[in-house]
Amino acid sequence: xxxxxxxxxxxxxxxxxxxxxxxxxGIHQYVRLWQMPRWHIAVxxxxxxxxxxxxxxxxxxxxxxxxxxxxxxSEGVIKTIYLYPMALSFIVTGTAWKxxxxxTMGIEKFAHQIGFENFQFDWLVxxxxxxxxxxxxxxxxxxxxxxxxFLAGLRSIDDEVIKAAKVDGAxxxxxxTKIVLPMMRxxxxxxxxILVHLSIKSYDLVIALTAGGPGISxxxxxxxxxxxxxxxxxxxxxxxxxxxxxxxxxxIIVPYLYSELRREQDAK
Amino acid sequence: xxxxxxxxxxFLFLVLGIFVFYYITPLYVMVVTSLKTMNEIREGNLFSLPxxxxxxxxxxxxxxxxxxxxxxxxxxxFFNSLKIAIPALIISTFLGAxxxxxxxxxxxxxxxxxxxxxxxxxxxxxQAILLPMARTLGLLGIxxxxxxxxxxxxxxGLGFTTLFFRNYYVSISDEIIKAAKVDGAxxxxxxFKILLPVSLPILVVTxxxxxxxxxxxxxxxxxxxxxxxxxxxVALNNMVLTSASVKYYNVDMAAAIxxxxxxxxxxxxxxxxxxxxxxxxxxxx
Numbered sequence: 033x034x035x036x037x038x039x040x041x042x043x044x045x046x047x048x049x050x051x052x053x054x055x056x057x058g059i060h061q062y063v064r065l066w067q068m069p070r071w072h073i074a075v076x077x078x079x080x081x082x083x084x085x086x087x088x089x090x091x092x093x094x095x096x097x098x099x100x101x102x103x104x105x106s107e108g109v110i111k112t113i114y115l116y117p118m119a120l121s122f123i124v125t126g127t128a129w130k131x132x133x134x135x136t137m138g139i140e141k142f143a144h145q146i147g148f149e150n151f152q153f154d155w156l157v158x159x160x161x162x163x164x165x166x167x168x169x170x171x172x173x174x175x176x177x178x179x180x181x182f183l184a185g186l187r188s189i190d191d192e193v194i195k196a197a198k199v200d201g202a203x204x205x206x207x208x209t210k211i212v213l214p215m216m217r218x219x220x221x222x223x224x225x226i227l228v229h230l231s232i233k234s235y236d237l238v239i240a241l242t243a244g245g246p247g248i249s250x251x252x253x254x255x256x257x258x259x260x261x262x263x264x265x266x267x268x269x270x271x272x273x274x275x276x277x278x279x280x281x282x283x284i285i286v287p288y289l290y291s292e293l294r295r296e297q298d299a300k
Numbered sequence: 301x302x303x304x305x306x307x308x309x310x311f312l313f314l315v316l317g318i319f320v321f322y323y324i325t326p327l328y329v330m331v332v333t334s335l336k337t338m339n340e341i342r343e344g345n346l347f348s349l350p351x352x353x354x355x356x357x358x359x360x361x362x363x364x365x366x367x368x369x370x371x372x373x374x375x376x377x378f379f380n381s382l383k384i385a386i387p388a389l390i391i392s393t394f395l396g397a398x399x400x401x402x403x404x405x406x407x408x409x410x411x412x413x414x415x416x417x418x419x420x421x422x423x424x425x426x427q428a429i430l431l432p433m434a435r436t437l438g439l440l441g442i443x444x445x446x447x448x449x450x451x452x453x454x455x456x457g458l459g460f461t462t463l464f465f466r467n468y469y470v471s472i473s474d475e476i477i478k479a480a481k482v483d484g485a486x487x488x489x490x491x492f493k494i495l496l497p498v499s500l501p502i503l504v505v506t507x508x509x510x511x512x513x514x515x516x517x518x519x520x521x522x523x524x525x526x527x528x529x530x531x532x533x534v535a536l537n538n539m540v541l542t543s544a545s546v547k548y549y550n551v552d553m554a555a556a557i558x559x560x561x562x563x564x565x566x567x568x569x570x571x572x573x574x575x576x577x578x579x580x581x582x583x584x585x
Binding site: 092095096099100102104110112113114115116117118119120121122123124125127128129130131132134137138139141142145172176180229232235236239240253254257258267270271273274275277278281285286289293 | 312313315316319320322323324325326327329330333341342345346347416419420423424425426427428430431512515516517518519523533536537540549552553555556557559560563564566567568571574575
């Protein structure tokens with residue numbers, strides 16, 4: 033695996049087009065990469081997607097997990113429903129949402145039929161908006177899982193803490209915002225790392241839902257990389273973009289793993 | 301006071317209910333659409349129920365219309381996926397168990413470093429290994445074959461399976477192992493006689509996790525195989541993206557449900573193990 037990454041890194045420093053070319057070419061591929069408007073669109077989209085995806089997933093995850101923790105009777109059933117999307121592939125998710133968001137046959141038609149004649153919902157085919165449909169589907173797929181992580185975190189907090197705060201007269205809201213959530217900082221960290229990781233790898237969902245379109249408006253680095261490598265025969269350029277992705281993931285994961293290991297050692 | 305409590309309780313259920321609706325709607329839409337005829341789809345809307353239960357589109361999605369080459373249907377690809385998923389699952393799980401065992405019970409110099417490399421390996425974006433992997437498969441002469449994909453999934457899955465077993469075996473007492481070593485039991489004997497029999501819970505978690513990963517994979521499938529060797533998710537995507545003049549949404553939905561069914565069934569039957577795997581796989585354990 034690490035050998036492969038080294039190979040990719042080296043190729044990113046060469047002139048490779050259709051076939052690998054081992055002649056050294058310095059950082060030219062990276063310069064080319066950052067001069068391509070298309071790469072900028074991809075990075076910008078990744079930024080929009082990652083930000084919204086993380087914020088929404090965590091927001092929904094926190095709210096649902098706290099609500100579910102209030103001794104709900106049908107908790108098991110509700111949890112099953114919240115989590116099942118996680119068992120589906122991104123391709124299935126994309127296929128389903130593509131149909132629901134279909135501008136002529138989907139939600140829009142439903143709204144027309146129940147009387148909202150002017151209702152318009154065509155994000156899927158609108159450049160600049162299609163990336164948000166990817167967010168909707170992505171959040172649908174992953175937020176239940178974040179809820180499960182937070183729920184596990186909530187359950188591990190000592191009940192005594194909450195009881196003591198109640199005795200002191202704190203309201204439920206302030207117990208959660210002032211005591212419980214700050215205690216869950218490690219859970220937040222894990223959730224963010226998972227979500228960043230998921231969103232940088234997000235390829236399948238974009239392909240199934242919008243295929244990067246309309247045009248190239250919902251391209252993401254992962255999509256860009258495969259298109260360059262297999263569609264345009266720009267192996268060097270594709271490698272450069274893959275290394276950019278790898279570096280981004282590493283920049284987030286390495287400090288995280290480091291702090292996790294430190295914590296483990298401290299616990300010993 | 302009691303009234304206030306009641307109000308907040310109702311609010312709670314309302315929010316939970318809205319989200320139940322949000323999560324369940326796509327599944328509902330998929331199922332009803334797959335049971336409708338195209339006429340019903342054109343006349344009705346997303347949420348309307350079919351006039352009669354009609355499994356025609358399921359049949360078409362599974363075995364096709366019998367219209368020659370442009371006809372894409374899922375049956376052969378379903379078995380492709382099984383052919384890839386099952387061996388890859390067995391090999392990566394077994395090797396992961398061995399790795400986990402060696403890393404915890406035969407502490408050697410650098411074991412922690414190796415574990416760290418495995419751990420980091422689970423976070424590597426697929427794209428970073430895609431090109432050299434394609435090249436390697438080509439050199440080995442196993443590109444575009446189930447064997448190639450089995451190898452890819454085994455290599456990529458090894459990080460996860462090692463992680464699972466390592467974290468599980470760490471908590472097993474070293475005393476028993478030491479005693480067995482004193483009695484002269486070797487590396488494999490200890491593994492098969494002592495560790496494997498107590499590994500059932502983690503085995504189930506790993507198998508479910510790996511199966512879901514491999515079954516739902518798209519990128520490796522689409523990169524390393526084409527045509528009739530493609531796995532199911534690739535076939536599903538091709539089917540949906542087909543440029544045919546008439547789109548059969550009901551067939552698309554039936555196909556999507558079929559592609560999701562194996563993992564959904566596992567999830568319903570073994571939900572707890574499933575969640576444990578996901579959590580352990582991404583949070584380190």
